[in-house]
């Protein structure tokens with residue numbers, strides 16, 4: 183019998199305006215070229231975050247460490263060898279949707295890596311918050327500036343991020 187080790191990776195992310203979605207999608211495409219099994223989960227925040235008011239409330243909610251109602255997930259993170267979690271930085275921290283996802287499903291995540299996108303303020307405590315909730319040190323972290331993602335500037339940093347993840351566990 184030939185045994186093929188199917189390493190399964192899930193990318194779970196939230197995105198309000200598409201920057202984190204684009205980053206996740208490009209990362210997924212790169213991973214698929216390695217032969218690993220890859221699925222992508224977009225976390226849906228059921229709260230309306232659109233417009234100026236949506237923006238302001240979003241910042242307030244993030245600052246207050248609020249959770250939110252999220253849509254049903256399509257992929258059980260417990261079925262994957264590793265989950266790559268992506269969030270935009272809101273008020274220096276993670277988004278309510280990712281906070282909710284981590285609280286709801288974090289317990290079954292075996293290995294994790296984190297990425298975030300931001301508007302120039304950097305990742306500050308975002309990754310620490312993710313690590314605290316998961317109670318799991320990430321295999322690798324990377325942050326991407328929104329402007330850079332728009333100009334495809336993130337692409338060159340995807341491969342080193344992936345290599346760091348894979349080499350950390352000899353995956």
Ligand SMILES: Cc1cc2nc3c(=O)[nH]c(=O)nc-3n(C[C@H](O)[C@H](O)[C@H](O)COP(=O)(O)O)c2cc1C
Nearest residue numbers: 197198199200201202270273274299300301302303
């Ligand atoms: C409510 C809110 C708060 C934000 N707070 C920060 C911040 O503290 N620091 C920062 O660098 N960018 C901040 N940003 C910018 C976003 O992190 C950035 O544009 C991100 O790439 C957007 O990702 P998305 O398009 O996937 O939603 C904030 C954006 C929003 C909507």
